[in-house]
Amino acid sequence: MSNQMPAQIPFLITRPAGKADNLLASLDTSGIAYLYQPLITTAQVSITAQDHQLLQQADAVVFVSISAVSCLQNQFDGARLTAPLFAVGETTALALKRWLGRDVSVPEDQRSEGMLQLPQLQQMTGKQVVAVRGNGGRELTKQTLTARGATVRYVQSYKRVPLLLDGILLCQQWQLAGIRCIVATSNEILQQLFNIVPSEHQYWLQQCDWILVSPRMQESAIALGINAERITLADNANDSALLAAISQLQREYQ
Template sequence: MTAHSLLITRPAGKADGLLASLDQLGYQYLYQPLIATQLVPIKAKEQQWLQQADQLIFVSVSAVTSLQQQLDASTLAAPLRAVGHTTATVLQQWTGREVLYPDDQRSEGVLSMPCMQQVDGQNIVIVRGQSGRELMKQGLQQRGARVRYVQSYHRLPIELDGCALYALWQQQVSCILVTSEEIMRRLFSLLPVEGHDWLRSRYWILVSPRMHDAALTLGIPVSKIILADNANDSALMAAIGHYKRGYL
């Protein structure tokens, strides 16, 4: 293991393709998931909301895959929307239907979509985990929509020894790849306080403008941030390639 290793933090089950690509290219990395996802059973009333919705919005890949394990895609008749490209791809693969998503892969982007402008009187269901930003719901409600959440999964922090991980990582890791703001913040809460400046000195591969902004609030210099186009494996590999060429 070299001092130029990548730290990959994607949840278990979501990193297989990325790790296989890294192995194929002979890249050195450490893999440590920090958060696990667990399916939440859909209630009968929630299934009814999904079936009767005028529009369905999925906020993450886990929101899609957790619902996929519980429902037949044919029961979802409403137009499908996704917050990001990767989520849209997974949703389209499951349903075989068109999925619209914004260029700005945040709540702000969803609210700016043409299909979200005239929603007065519509029933809109947002499929997500146990928490998240309220901006999308509030914005749609202000436009007259009736908005409900369906929680198809929840996230659980994995119990880890932050001091032991810091001792290992500081000798080896030069770049950290994270695909959610929650995971990024989890790193700062997991490591001891004396490890926070070390975290800020690493390069970071992030996947959205919102994560970029959150990284700055954590004290990570803008010069240390590499922004991938999105969270799919090809975009992440492109960002890793950019880091390898430009920062090592």
């Protein structure tokens, strides 16, 4: 994280702690000034005996995030996980490979929509699929694979926990720093920003530029009063796509 306070710090990065390290390192290398403020953190959830059985009997196991991997790794014998592995993103896939030493299927479009386009997930009649994830989250994967004939069960290995933050103070700090663009990588983070900042200060949020990662997030942002012209969609939620989007705006700001 950049500790110096230049005259203008155009970018606010809000990725959760533990998921932002590579992006922040790339921004430092590129000389792009930013502030980093995570809004949520993760806490491990103990899996049950039934979860152990589901994982061992699965025909396919889907991991939605690196937290899903790390929090399962702490409490499950990887040798018992023999089904084909799928990851929504490359960072999650790399964590799985380090843990299990096995191939992991990961889409180029690193969203649930992209993963569901993988050829291995098309013919699913009679298949038992386990999705390892946190609390809540999208139902798209379950709905789609169920429609293709699979039985989909969830294993919750972690939960997302909002950080207790002073939204008024943070908003003042961001304005003083000269923040022009906010980078948010999930609907939960987007909504949390508007939750912690009181309504009388939300106009400032609406006037910022935004880098988001999906059309679904764009729809949510517009519903929160953000003009579509202020929204840039990164090609993916991965670090390289976020860096490309940030770098493009940085050039426009100069």
